[in-house]
Amino acid sequence: MVMAYDMYDVIVIGGGPAGENAAAYAIAGSDRTAALVERNLVGGECSYWACIPSKALLRPGHVLDSARSMPGVREQLSSQTLDFEAVLSRRDAFVSHHNDSSQIKWANNNGIDIIRGAGRLAGERLVEVGDQVLRARHAVVLATGTTASVPDVPGLRAALPWTSRDATNMHELPKRVVIVGGGVVACECATWLAALGAEEVIMLVRGKSLLPKAEAFVGEMVAAGLRSNGVEILFSTSPKGVVRPEVRDTGEGWIHGGPVTVDLGHETLTTDEIVVAAGRAPSTHELGLATVGLTDGGYVGVDDHMTVLRSGNDWLYAVGDVNGRSPLTHMGKYQARVCGDVIAARSEKRALEGSRYCATADLQQVPQVIFTAPEVASVGLTESAAASDGFDVTTVELDIAVAGSSLLRNKYKGHAKLVINNHTQCLLGATFVGPEVGELIHAATIAVVGEVPLDKLWHAVPAFPTVSEVWLRLLEALRDQ
Ligand SMILES: Cc1cc2nc3c(=O)[nH]c(=O)nc-3n(C[C@H](O)[C@H](O)[C@H](O)COP(=O)(O)OP(=O)(O)OC[C@H]3O[C@@H](n4cnc5c(N)ncnc54)[C@H](O)[C@@H]3O)c2cc1C
Numbered sequence: 001m002v003m004a005y006d007m008y009d010v011i012v013i014g015g016g017p018a019g020e021n022a023a024a025y026a027i028a029g030s031d032r033t034a035a036l037v038e039r040n041l042v043g044g045e046c047s048y049w050a051c052i053p054s055k056a057l058l059r060p061g062h063v064l065d066s067a068r069s070m071p072g073v074r075e076q077l078s079s080q081t082l083d084f085e086a087v088l089s090r091r092d093a094f095v096s097h098h099n100d101s102s103q104i105k106w107a108n109n110n111g112i113d114i115i116r117g118a119g120r121l122a123g124e125r126l127v128e129v130g131d132q133v134l135r136a137r138h139a140v141v142l143a144t145g146t147t148a149s150v151p152d153v154p155g156l157r158a159a160l161p162w163t164s165r166d167a168t169n170m171h172e173l174p175k176r177v178v179i180v181g182g183g184v185v186a187c188e189c190a191t192w193l194a195a196l197g198a199e200e201v202i203m204l205v206r207g208k209s210l211l212p213k214a215e216a217f218v219g220e221m222v223a224a225g226l227r228s229n230g231v232e233i234l235f236s237t238s239p240k241g242v243v244r245p246e247v248r249d250t251g252e253g254w255i256h257g258g259p260v261t262v263d264l265g266h267e268t269l270t271t272d273e274i275v276v277a278a279g280r281a282p283s284t285h286e287l288g289l290a291t292v293g294l295t296d297g298g299y300v301g302v303d304d305h306m307t308v309l310r311s312g313n314d315w316l317y318a319v320g321d322v323n324g325r326s327p328l329t330h331m332g333k334y335q336a337r338v339c340g341d342v343i344a345a346r347s348e349k350r351a352l353e354g355s356r357y358c359a360t361a362d363l364q365q366v367p368q369v370i371f372t373a374p375e376v377a378s379v380g381l382t383e384s385a386a387a388s389d390g391f392d393v394t395t396v397e398l399d400i401a402v403a404g405s406s407l408l409r410n411k412y413k414g415h416a417k418l419v420i421n422n423h424t425q426c427l428l429g430a431t432f433v434g435p436e437v438g439e440l441i442h443a444a445t446i447a448v449v450g451e452v453p454l455d456k457l458w459h460a461v462p463a464f465p466t467v468s469e470v471w472l473r474l475l476e477a478l479r480d481q
């Protein structure tokens, strides 16, 4: 029997930020065709359940905190608390009320067809979506992202805990809430729940610090910030069992039933909702990986051209969270630009000459901003990561105390650290903690990626009076070491 195919040059499975960009770059400026297969909303986790709603929930708390710290402004505040409904309504506008029509319009305007449904590989260059079979002339790109992991704790799944999807799309505020995890999602989530008025927020952290992949001072300063906003942090603590006698499937962002009892081994806690922020798992279980000789369920490893390892050919790619390289939106989009350019070059039989065809930045030069209070901004390697990668390094660190920071807010508290490669005298990494440090990070990213030597950095003069003057203080401290 001859199979009926819908033929496309490029087929992308997963319409998150990585998938959208891979499709657009692969066909830009050509007459190639692309299909983007999406089982849920085009725009992905980032747009509706992750980056965008979380940042929309966090920003009002930061603004209020800043206003409260500023004489001349704080006296004018009519209320010391946030308007919960107004914050949610702005969040809802940012997630487009879960309507993806503008993303579809963008895709169509860029020559991309949207195919609704769950896609799965069905052999070389073949993708099934329900009864429809698509065949790719040049490339299939996997961009299916991840979903929240729920640890195997007795009673936890049955209690219908909140995941990041509920917490970012909450419609009601639990008065008491327990958060499992001490990573980025847990810290940001505790920040917005406390800012929005939750009366008791308790974090259960199985390790000894928050954000353990960052420089050690990061976890300490974020913990101090959370505690000053009333959050309780229990380190070396994991739930042993969870009981929720009255479970109700009320829907995303609504409290899922009656009180929850959490057994910690030595004591029990009773709370109104439990949020699981214990990492992510790749969405590859029903992706048909076995039909092309790969293993279902795991991350899909790729080379620096984003071509899937061990696929034995150059038609299968994976970008974004699903490849496990660097699970951040901007890095997924970066990989997607590389992937799209590689697909375009290979389909036009051009050599992959030039650095744009290699994702060199997504292992050791990754920038990230964590929107806690205080904020965390980092790029590249920490001191310990540099040491384990075999670099011989010097470090310099100091509190952020320049004219720009004290003008930004009274009693500004921040800290900065640089990690320098002794061999090249260039930066390998930088970390800043403090209010609004997020906007400092791109300068550091340019220094790290551009391998700007320290004696050149002397001539990158920070404008007065900005917080960036901390760069000058760091270089002076390094000179005096
Ligand atoms: C709470 C939270 C906050 C975050 N905040 C930030 C932040 O501030 N900054 C940042 O850089 N990163 C942040 N992240 C990480 C960021 O969300 C991810 O790195 C990003 O979404 C990855 O993009 P992606 O395109 O790879 O995958 P996703 O955004 O997960 O998109 C994958 C898409 O594939 C679809 N899909 C899956 N399987 C199939 C299938 N078989 N067929 C069809 N479609 C399928 C899904 O429905 C989804 O739409 C956050 C994550 C969380 C959980």
Ligand SMILES: NC(=O)c1ccc[n+]([C@@H]2O[C@H](COP(=O)([O-])OP(=O)(O)OC[C@H]3O[C@@H](n4cnc5c(N)ncnc54)[C@H](O)[C@@H]3O)[C@@H](O)[C@H]2O)c1
Binding pocket: 151, 152, 180, 181, 182, 183, 184, 185, 186, 188, 205, 206, 207, 238, 239, 277, 278, 279, 280, 327, 328, 368, 369, 370, 371
């Ligand atoms: N602003 C941002 O850039 C931002 C914001 C949110 C999320 N993200 C990204 O999303 C990804 C997911 O974040 P995350 O916080 O879910 O993952 P994570 O890996 O940062 O943290 C997971 C936490 O869960 C804990 N944990 C894991 N299994 C557990 C278990 N069985 N019992 C108890 N605790 C357990 C870990 O110890 C850790 O504290 C990350 O890669 C993160 O960088 C980025």
